Amino acid sequence: xxxxxxxxxxxxxxxxxxxxxxxxxxxxxxxxxxxxxxxxxxxxxxxxxxxxxxxxxxxxxxxxxxxxxxxxxxxxxxxxxxxxxxxxxxxxxxxxxxxxxxxxxxxxxxxxxxxxxxxxxxxxxxxxxxxxxxxxxxxxxxxxxxxxxxxxxxxxxxxxxxxxxxxxxxxxxxxxxxxxxxxxxxxxxxxxxxxxxxxxxxxxxxxxxxxxxxxxxxxxxxxxxxxxxxxxxxxxxxxxxxxxxxxxxxxxxxxxxxxxxxxxxxxxxxxxxxxxxxxxxxxxxxxxxxxxxxxxxxxxxxxxxxxxxxxxxxxxxxxxxxxxxxxxxxxxxxxxxxxxxxxxxxxxxxxxxxxxxxxxxxxxxxxxxxxxxxxxxxxxxxxxxxxxxxxxxxxxxxxxxxxxxxxxxxxxxxxxxxxxxxxxxxxxxxxxxxxxxxxxxxxxxxxxxxxxxxxxxxxxxxxxxxxxxxxxxxxxxxxxxxxxxxxxxxxxxxxxxxxxxxxxxxx
Numbered sequence: 172x173x174x175x176x177x178x179x180x181x182x183x184x185x186x187x188x189x190x191x192x193x194x195x196x197x198x199x200x201x202x203x204x205x206x207x208x209x210x211x212x213x214x215x216x217x218x219x220x221x222x223x224x225x226x227x228x229x230x231x232x233x234x235x236x237x238x239x240x241x242x243x244x245x246x247x248x249x250x251x252x253x254x255x256x257x258x259x260x261x262x263x264x265x266x267x268x269x270x271x272x273x274x275x276x277x278x279x280x281x282x283x284x285x286x287x288x289x290x291x292x293x294x295x296x297x298x299x300x301x302x303x304x305x306x307x308x309x310x311x312x313x314x315x316x317x318x319x320x321x322x323x324x325x326x327x328x329x330x331x332x333x334x335x336x337x338x339x340x341x342x343x344x345x346x347x348x349x350x351x352x353x354x355x356x357x358x359x360x361x362x363x364x365x366x367x368x369x370x371x372x373x374x375x376x377x378x379x380x381x382x383x384x385x386x387x388x389x390x391x392x393x394x395x396x397x398x399x400x401x402x403x404x405x406x407x408x409x410x411x412x413x414x415x416x417x418x419x420x421x422x423x424x425x426x427x428x429x430x431x432x433x434x435x436x437x438x439x440x441x442x443x444x445x446x447x448x449x450x451x452x453x454x455x456x457x458x459x460x461x462x463x464x465x466x467x468x469x470x471x472x473x474x475x476x477x478x479x480x481x482x483x484x485x486x487x488x489x490x491x492x493x494x495x496x497x498x499x500x501x502x503x504x505x506x507x508x509x510x511x512x513x514x515x516x517x518x519x520x521x522x523x524x525x526x527x528x529x530x531x532x533x534x535x536x537x538x539x540x541x542x543x544x545x546x547x548x549x550x551x552x553x554x555x556x557x558x559x560x561x562x563x564x565x566x567x568x569x570x571x572x573x574x575x576x577x578x579x580x581x582x583x584x585x586x587x588x589x590x591x592x593x594x595x596x597x598x599x600x601x602x603x604x605x606x607x608x609x610x611x612x613x614x615x616x617x618x619x620x621x622x623x624x625x626x627x628x629x630x631x632x633x634x635x636x637x638x639x640x641x642x643x644x645x646x647x648x649x650x651x652x653x654x655x656x657x658x659x660x661x662x663x664x665x666x667x668x669x670x671x672x673x674x675x676x677x678x
Contacts, residue, residue, distance in 0.1 A: 268633030304395025398448030
């Protein structure tokens with residue numbers, strides 16, 4: 172984590188050396204031991220981040236849970252550089268208790284013309300990652316695409332990597348309807364999955380592998396990189412109808428072109444970066460409860476399965492229909508989440524829901540994050556623009572304090588166990604009563620032994636959720652941070668096998 176969170180943790184630990192902390196069910200001797208541990212073993216994730224089965228972990232084996240947002244910088248290079256996203260925005264995210272962003276990077280910005288890589292753009296990305304890391308916010312590099320690219324008035328692959336085959340380019344319908352209504356868009360995807368040729372006659376996969384590898388080369392030594400996501404929301408192209416079969420999907424496409432593509436891109440990244448995670452996604456049809464048969468890239472133990480949660484009923488948001496989360500949306504989301512858990516049970520990769528919520532009202536966002544937390548699935552909201560609003564020029568506000576969508580911010584600012592010296596067994600937050608409960612086993616997520624009493628677990632307790640402070644009780648451990656700190660530190664008692672934490676509003 173960055174110096175901002177590190178300073179908070181240090182101050183909390185020092186405060187305990189000279190003060191008292193209330194912790195239920197804790198004797199004096201363990202409390203003293205915990206204070207000594209806090210002075211030398213703060214709850215700072217040790218990078219790079221890896222995983223143990225479905226759990227993200229830091230290098231010491233502690234489980235890392237993500238609550239974050241997407242930061243969309245779609246557009247050309249100059250538009251990306253014009254965004255005023257910076258230190259104040261990173262500080263704002265940290266104040267909400269959010270610890271990661273998913274940053275859209277565009278292939279056409281990295282290699283705008285064949286063979287020309289924009290190193291200035293990659294330096295811009297690297298600088299932004301460093302700024303976020305200073306405030307304890309990690310960055311997932313998302314090689315984004317929507318509707319393939321700017322040839323179809325959207326983002327992703329540059330024009331020189333786009334083949335329409337001369338088919339009609341009917342882009343008037345707009346996102347996301349081009350996926351099913353624009354023949355040229357589907358031809359471009361068909362050419363990609365068949366590893367067809369670019370405008371020079373070079374295989375597209377070789378082009379893409381070089382773009383990903385150049386980016387990883389620029390970032391592989393940069394602190395704060397969570398990993399690389401190969402492609403956003405892959406679409407199967409003209410064979411999409413065969414992939415919409417409920418409870419089946421399209422195994423032949425998943426196991427064939429999609430899996431081979433992922434294996435090729437993963438190998439390119441691993442050629443220059445073996446430390447950071449590589450994230451892969453199912454087809455976008457996964458959002459609608461359709462399972463995936465994608466095979467993870469072979470011979471790589473540092474992988475994460477990233478999925479999105481946009482059930483079909485959410486299309487009603489933009490049409491002005493009332494939220495239907497408790498019925499249709501809740502059911503659809505539950506199917507997608509269970510499919511995701513089934514996938515990482517069969518393929519023990521890390522799990523994250525790294526996009527949800529676009530256009531949803533705060534009440535529906537709250538219900539969504541309640542559901543994700545109940546299943547202990549890390550999440551990232553789409554997007555920062557919806558969190559703080561943007562100016563008429565497309566730039567972020569000069570001060571996040573002027574954010575107009577405070578309801579959205581409140582829905583996301585909730586306590587959670589960010590770093591667990593053990594394995595989470597459950598956690599949840601009731602936004603009505605503002606009661607947060609969590610429990611974890613001291614057993615390591617990799618199933619090799621247990622953490623000792625000197626290991627610190629870290630809980631985010633953002634001030635927006637507890638504007639007047641909070642009280643905390645712990646069973647099986649000791650609080651080792653200062654009263655009311657937004658970063659709550661807990662150390663397990665000697666011999667404890669389970670630790671339980673409860674946070675309530677002060678008084």
